[in-house]
Amino acid sequence: MIPSTPVAADIQSSSAGSSGMAPLIELNEISHSFGTRPDLAARLAISFKLAKPTASVQAIDGVSLAVRRGEVLGLVGESGCGKSTLGRIVAGIVAPSKGSVSWRGKDLKALPPLERREAKLRVQMIFQNPYASLNPRRKAADIVSEAPRVHGLVEGDLGTFVDQQFRRAGLDPALKHRFPHQFSGGQRQRIGIARALAVQPEFLVCDEAVAALDVSIQAQILNLFMDLRERLNLTYLFISHDLGVVEHISDRVAIMYLGRIVEEAPAEEIFARANHPYTQALLAEVPRIETTKRGFAAIKGELPSPLSPPSGCHFHPRCPHAMPRCRTEAPRLKVVAAGHKSACHLNDAAA
Amino acid sequence: MNATVLEVRDLRTHFGQAKAVDGVSFSVARGEVLGLVGESGSGKSVTGFSIIGLVDPPGTIVGGQIVFDGRDITRSSREEMRALRGRRMAMIFQDPMMTLNPVLRIDTQMIEAVQAHENVSRMDARARARDALGMVGIPSPDERLQAYPHQFSGGMRQRVVIAIALLHRPDFIIADEPTTALDVTIQAQILAEMQKLVAQNNTSLIWITHDLAVVSRLADRIAVMYAGRIVESGPVSDVLARPLHPYTAGLIDSVPSRNRRGERLRQIPGMAPSVARLPAGCAFAPRCARADAACAQAVPLLTAGPREHRCVHPLPEFRV
Numbered sequence A: 001m002i003p004s005t006p007v008a009a010d011i012q013s014s015s016a017g018s019s020g021m022a023p024l025i026e027l028n029e030i031s032h033s034f035g036t037r038p039d040l041a042a043r044l045a046i047s048f049k050l051a052k053p054t055a056s057v058q059a060i061d062g063v064s065l066a067v068r069r070g071e072v073l074g075l076v077g078e079s080g081c082g083k084s085t086l087g088r089i090v091a092g093i094v095a096p097s098k099g100s101v102s103w104r105g106k107d108l109k110a111l112p113p114l115e116r117r118e119a120k121l122r123v124q125m126i127f128q129n130p131y132a133s134l135n136p137r138r139k140a141a142d143i144v145s146e147a148p149r150v151h152g153l154v155e156g157d158l159g160t161f162v163d164q165q166f167r168r169a170g171l172d173p174a175l176k177h178r179f180p181h182q183f184s185g186g187q188r189q190r191i192g193i194a195r196a197l198a199v200q201p202e203f204l205v206c207d208e209a210v211a212a213l214d215v216s217i218q219a220q221i222l223n224l225f226m227d228l229r230e231r232l233n234l235t236y237l238f239i240s241h242d243l244g245v246v247e248h249i250s251d252r253v254a255i256m257y258l259g260r261i262v263e264e265a266p267a268e269e270i271f272a273r274a275n276h277p278y279t280q281a282l283l284a285e286v287p288r289i290e291t292t293k294r295g296f297a298a299i300k301g302e303l304p305s306p307l308s309p310p311s312g313c314h315f316h317p318r319c320p321h322a323m324p325r326c327r328t329e330a331p332r333l334k335v336v337a338a339g340h341k342s343a344c345h346l347n348d349a350a351a
Numbered sequence B: 001m002n003a004t005v006l007e008v009r010d011l012r013t014h015f016g017q018a019k020a021v022d023g024v025s026f027s028v029a030r031g032e033v034l035g036l037v038g039e040s041g042s043g044k045s046v047t048g049f050s051i052i053g054l055v056d057p058p059g060t061i062v063g064g065q066i067v068f069d070g071r072d073i074t075r076s077s078r079e080e081m082r083a084l085r086g087r088r089m090a091m092i093f094q095d096p097m098m099t100l101n102p103v104l105r106i107d108t109q110m111i112e113a114v115q116a117h118e119n120v121s122r123m124d125a126r127a128r129a130r131d132a133l134g135m136v137g138i139p140s141p142d143e144r145l146q147a148y149p150h151q152f153s154g155g156m157r158q159r160v161v162i163a164i165a166l167l168h169r170p171d172f173i174i175a176d177e178p179t180t181a182l183d184v185t186i187q188a189q190i191l192a193e194m195q196k197l198v199a200q201n202n203t204s205l206i207w208i209t210h211d212l213a214v215v216s217r218l219a220d221r222i223a224v225m226y227a228g229r230i231v232e233s234g235p236v237s238d239v240l241a242r243p244l245h246p247y248t249a250g251l252i253d254s255v256p257s258r259n260r261r262g263e264r265l266r267q268i269p270g271m272a273p274s275v276a277r278l279p280a281g282c283a284f285a286p287r288c289a290r291a292d293a294a295c296a297q298a299v300p301l302l303t304a305g306p307r308e309h310r311c312v313h314p315l316p317e318f319r320v
């Protein structure tokens, strides 16, 4: 059987809505591995010789992904699958061990230093934990104005500039002389947003940016993201494990499992017609308020350790459709419908 | 209707000026699952700690009663509470490491837990521990007993903690956001196990969470907390389909799946008040679109059949 793998032509057709616009950021065959960083308990165990220090983790394994100008790409996956690592690579905080990142069609590594710095500034990151990501000893005004001052982006009066940044993020400028601990969780997340927006980025990587917030505050921050997208013409990589949030805010969605993208499609398509068995299992658990009590029907098995990922298709030990081939051969991401790619051997069998 | 296992009457637990819990009343019947929901700081955990007798100083129960199995345990001694906690009631925390000791093997910890409350041999205790691990879906429990907590994933650790809570087949369990930090597929597995186990043993369960979606699938009844009080309670499907209190309605409306994709989410303006400075009337008034002068007076608990609420202008039965 010869699997059909339309490649370049499809990337065009998949951007149907956005009329073939060039990607703002493109990842090309990115891989990244870490030497392991044991947690406290593990370090303790190693020092008591209860456990052995371990080898390296392949956090990202051959990921290609394009984010088009003006779109919101949702990135979903379970803990440890590599979402944050991929987000950091996109934001230029981490240099991948393999592969290339292009900004507006140009390989970042090939850019002259000044242009590269400029490109990096255009991509800003917003983190999950608004507590940890703000320096506790600096006033909110200084946190927000530091990067723009360093980069010479403040025109006119600094006080006025800071007030503008505060208002844009929905914060009262009267609070600007307070320290992070004097704000609520939602307000701290707004400071993080104000800080990111102060350098006039075009692209925001939001890493679990609403995960730590209560639902009513989460709604306020999601609304802010949607307003800012319109007003400032922003593009987002929106990382979240919350499918309800991703479904709401994303134009397209990519699903990750253990360092690989296993499915990618327009949001409506993926929520209506998920192709990959892992995506299907995830979607069965989208948090929805039910008005008739429904039990939980969970997929079996633990998340495998990224230290020793299963052979072939990483999902095979948990997959209800696994076949012998799945244990030996990693499925490639293939087009299954317009703009819809999935990495599962079942698609070959069906053809 | 089943017999009442736990009754909480007008519970008040304060931390100095902070009225963390201020007049909470509810009851749980045998085999019933109560979902206790509310935003962070609303007093859910303090309610749980009060029941189980683990309020941290300077926190004190300054009023009300906790009646467990017909007995007032509000002023029970530490020893009495410790005995009760092992055998009759158990609490599961969000962070499994609050229960587990990182430097002891799982079998050591579980055998200790069994022997603390029952006079059984080490071998029998070990067998009980193994069965409990099997019950919560841990594969090859015999081998896993010899592991240390760090050798388990977060989901597995939480299962061990649930297994420990179930060791003595308690009549009553309080679970404080035990799956909030876990991935959706692992959360669903644990909820499925939990649902099965409480049904089998006819255990009463209070499931504390801020996740309405979880409560809608797990609980029989729901109680919604705001600023130290229960503002609405009733059968879960009724409350979620037809909330009477504007805060409950606001919470439901801000869940993304309750909104049209891509549109602005309906949001509750402002934020929750500090429990150290609460107004005399309805604490939700500054954020409520229905508020008027009547809301500045203390709002009594109003009852309508199986439902209760604290709102002078409850929402009409049918909303659009």
Ligand SMILES: Nc1ncnc2c1ncn2[C@@H]1O[C@H](COP(=O)(O)OP(=O)(O)OP(=O)(O)O)[C@@H](O)[C@H]1O
Residues within 6 Å of the ligand: A034, A035, A036, A037, A057, A058, A059, A077, A078, A079, A080, A081, A082, A083, A084, A085, A086, A241, A306, A307
């Ligand atoms: N600095 C590091 N050193 C060693 N390993 C790392 C490091 N950062 C991440 N990893 C490992 O790389 C893998 C991917 O981690 P990453 O943080 O990207 O996951 P994630 O999908 O963001 O997870 P979560 O949902 O828990 O945030 C994991 O196995 C993780 O343990």
Ligand SMILES: Nc1ncnc2c1ncn2[C@@H]1O[C@H](COP(=O)(O)OP(=O)(O)O)[C@@H](O)[C@H]1O
Residues within 6 Å of the ligand: B015, B018, B019, B020, B021, B038, B039, B040, B041, B042, B043, B044, B045, B046, B047, B056, B057, B058, B059, B275
């Ligand atoms: N140890 C403590 N000392 C002082 N205040 C506390 C303590 N524990 C809780 N509180 C206060 O009690 C209130 C309710 O807290 P909690 O029950 O933990 O809320 P929830 O579990 O609903 O998030 C909060 O305002 C919190 O600040």
Ligand code: SF4
Residues within 6 Å of the ligand: A276, A277, A278, A313, A314, A315, A316, A317, A319, A320, A321, A322, A323, A326, A331, A343, A344, A345, A346
């Ligand atoms: S490739 Fe095989 S194991 Fe992987 S998702 Fe498809 S059917 Fe399941």
Ligand code: SF4
Residues within 6 Å of the ligand: B245, B246, B247, B282, B283, B284, B285, B286, B288, B289, B290, B291, B292, B294, B295, B299, B310, B311, B312, B313, B314
């Ligand atoms: S009592 Fe008044 S302020 Fe409080 S929820 Fe009801 S209408 Fe709103």
Ligand SMILES: [Mg+2]
Residues within 6 Å of the ligand: A083, A084, A085, A207
């Ligand atoms: Mg992460």
Ligand SMILES: [Mg+2]
Residues within 6 Å of the ligand: B044, B045, B046, B176
């Ligand atoms: Mg709590």
